[in-house]
Amino acid sequence: EDKVVQSPLSLVVHEGDTVTLNCSYEVTNFRSLLWYKQEKKAPTFLFMLTSSGIEKKSGRLSSILDKKELFSILNITATQTGDSAIYLCAVRNQGAQKLVFGQGTRLTINP
């Protein structure tokens, strides 16, 4: 059974700090890993990773995948209060049209 585990489940930091969110997975025939940000409403897409060692970057957010160790990290530098959200990680295996999600990390940025 495919499985995704995120850590920590909850994190509280001060504005300006850098945070690292973790996502480990067990999936047969891995195809891709996706990160989403969820504020008060629907999850919004951040990144899709398919290859090891290639960093995806968008502003202060970046993510990288390690297919050997079966994990991904999401980094956020110079955090702002608007980064407060639940961050979700999901994986997809080859030939499947379904995503398996982790429990999410609730990130709170205090001013």
Added chain:
Amino acid sequence: DAGITQSPRHKVTETGTPVTLRCHQTENHRYMYWYRQDPGHGLRLIHYSYGVKDTDKGEVSDGYSVSRSKTEDFLLTLESATSSQTSVYFCAISESKRTGSQETQYFGPGTRLLVL
């Protein structure tokens, strides 16, 4: 914006009553999904559809049925609602135009369901 709407956005119902949630998309995407989100569980797949009249079960399908008679509409039905089905329900589509694949899913605004 992937052109996804959900209705109703909020619903309160009583145990034992049937409930139908609607997901509507405007961009002719083939794949549509229903998830539920509960604290501590992330998003869990209920059912999904890969075309008109083509559906399959997800990991938490018990107590739910779906139908897709038109490309643009994917209905989720709780035949006899139970308190354990109190949740936030999200519809999603796989968006192929922007990425060239069905791998990235985009979500609707959600329906908050309370079963008393």
